[in-house]
Amino acid sequence: MRYISTRGGAPALDFEGATLAGLAPDGGLYVPESWPQLSPDEIRAMRGQPYWQVATTVMAPFVEGSLSRDELIALCQSAYGTFSHAAVTPLVQLGEGDWLLELFHGPTLAFKDVALQLLGRLFETFLARRSDHLTIVGATSGDTGSAAIHAVADRANIDVFMLHPEGRVSEVQRRQMTTVSAANVHNIAIGGSFDDAQAMVKRMFADRSMTDRFHVAAVNSINWARLMAQVVYYFYAAVQLGAPERKVGFSVPTGNFGDVFAGYVAARMGLPVERLVVATNVNDILHRALSAGDYSQGQVTPTDAPSMDIQVSSNFERLLFCEGGRDGAALAEQMRGFEASKAMRLTNAQREGAAGLFASLAVAPEAMNAAMRHTYETSGQVIDPHTAIGLQAARRLREAGTIDSAVPVVTLATAHPAKFPDAVERATGVRPELPPRTGDLFEREERYETLPGDYEAVRDYVAARATAVS
Ligand SMILES: *Cc1c(COP(=O)(O)O)cnc(C)c1O
Numbered sequence: 001m002r003y004i005s006t007r008g009g010a011p012a013l014d015f016e017g018a019t020l021a022g023l024a025p026d027g028g029l030y031v032p033e034s035w036p037q038l039s040p041d042e043i044r045a046m047r048g049q050p051y052w053q054v055a056t057t058v059m060a061p062f063v064e065g066s067l068s069r070d071e072l073i074a075l076c077q078s079a080y081g082t083f084s085h086a087a088v089t090p091l092v093q094l095g096e097g098d099w100l101l102e103l104f105h106g107p108t109l110a111f112k113d114v115a116l117q118l119l120g121r122l123f124e125t126f127l128a129r130r131s132d133h134l135t136i137v138g139a140t141s142g143d144t145g146s147a148a149i150h151a152v153a154d155r156a157n158i159d160v161f162m163l164h165p166e167g168r169v170s171e172v173q174r175r176q177m178t179t180v181s182a183a184n185v186h187n188i189a190i191g192g193s194f195d196d197a198q199a200m201v202k203r204m205f206a207d208r209s210m211t212d213r214f215h216v217a218a219v220n221s222i223n224w225a226r227l228m229a230q231v232v233y234y235f236y237a238a239v240q241l242g243a244p245e246r247k248v249g250f251s252v253p254t255g256n257f258g259d260v261f262a263g264y265v266a267a268r269m270g271l272p273v274e275r276l277v278v279a280t281n282v283n284d285i286l287h288r289a290l291s292a293g294d295y296s297q298g299q300v301t302p303t304d305a306p307s308m309d310i311q312v313s314s315n316f317e318r319l320l321f322c323e324g325g326r327d328g329a330a331l332a333e334q335m336r337g338f339e340a341s342k343a344m345r346l347t348n349a350q351r352e353g354a355a356g357l358f359a360s361l362a363v364a365p366e367a368m369n370a371a372m373r374h375t376y377e378t379s380g381q382v383i384d385p386h387t388a389i390g391l392q393a394a395r396r397l398r399e400a401g402t403i404d405s406a407v408p409v410v411t412l413a414t415a416h417p418a419k420f421p422d423a424v425e426r427a428t429g430v431r432p433e434l435p436p437r438t439g440d441l442f443e444r445e446e447r448y449e450t451l452p453g454d455y456e457a458v459r460d461y462v463a464a465r466a467t468a469v470s
Helices: 015-019 040-044 051-063 069-080 110-130 141-154 171-178 194-207 224-240 258-268 283-291 316-323 329-342 348-355 367-381 385-399 421-428 457-467
Strands: 004-005 030-032 091-096 096-103 134-139 158-165 185-190 246-251 273-280 295-298 342-346 359-360 409-413 449-451
Touching: 004 015, 004 359, 015 110, 040 283, 051 069, 051 224, 051 329, 051 367, 069 110, 069 283, 069 342, 091 367, 091 449, 096 224, 110 141, 110 158, 110 194, 134 141, 134 194, 134 348, 141 158, 141 185, 158 171, 158 194, 158 457, 171 421, 185 194, 185 457, 194 457, 224 246, 224 409, 258 273, 258 316, 273 283, 273 329, 273 385, 283 295, 316 329, 329 342, 348 421, 359 385, 367 385, 385 409, 385 421, 421 449, 449 457
Parallel strands: 096 409, 134 158, 158 185, 185 449, 246 273, 246 409, 273 359
Antiparallel strands: 004 030, 091 096, 295 342
């Protein structure tokens, strides 16, 4: 499989190249040249198969030319063997036609583990082939950092430097990062806000004194391999509910548009998807874009669903490309306009293309809390704030008739409720317990460096510990 850039100005790469590159050199994102197709027979054959096996079938066409079937199987078995539930991503019923897909049974209790556990292993495999070394640098407000650290801890030829704003991540989130004792994991608490830390990371990616010596890389959701890994659970859930004979809807708590774009890929590959619900909180740029064609950046409002507090959704560019006639030059122009004015209109083709599959809704904080409470009262399930936004959107759109009431709707449960105990307790009166797998998180020794909010200090710290590649 070949991968092309959404902005049309970069050479096509194979899967290995696209995975190691992350962002394309023309600023675009890699997408497969064409969508592989799975026939109804191939989809039907997934019924009753273990997760790793469905994963192998779904991902094989995307990795063709870079991984053999046996390599892919070994990577999937290893990545999903780290999950604490035998079903990896179990499906739970809440009501008639109302389902939850629990994506939080990985090492850090958030759905990002599903993709990152595989990505860390892919990096290791490809780096060994090329005798290359990756210096991963990132800033985190909580979830992504811990999932990335657990994905690459002790992997050969990789170092990770993760910046978090000192005193501004929760204790659980901090400990999930700082109690990892692997020698290739470097946690740095930075004075200042998350945005300050993020700005330092951006500066490092543009700093020739660093990029000339080190293979500096990111692990954010613009990496195609992450999206590919997420396509799997759409198939896995849908076949349990009767696909390919029966259509299924999905509701996705959305931030960077990565998770829900994976649902779009599943549909393009032949999975009968009735509708994909893009559920946002008050940070509603995607709801405005999909319902009114208005993609304009607003101020970020902090909420109890912080992983969705986003006002620019990087992966949306992939949808605009695929529904805009796959015209890289035109999209590059459109994105330049957006970067200059922080606003753009979707074209008619983009709007109409998206309208065929997507629906969207912005959920206010009161409705999110009500959904947590109602779910607990009617099913005994304690859900996290992000999941509550997805469930609420699904229920509203069903009541409105946007989704046929005969179609089962699966809401993606993106985080374990114990990651957000205060918000959950306020809404439900129940304080969720951390699951046994987190064990002695509060007893383990923490290890991290504290540095001032000063770029040079961070740069020198990384340069003194990273491995040069040339
Ligand atoms: C990252 C995250 C999201 C948003 O996912 P995207 O792929 O960015 O749309 C939703 N919920 C939780 C808990 C997350 O960590």
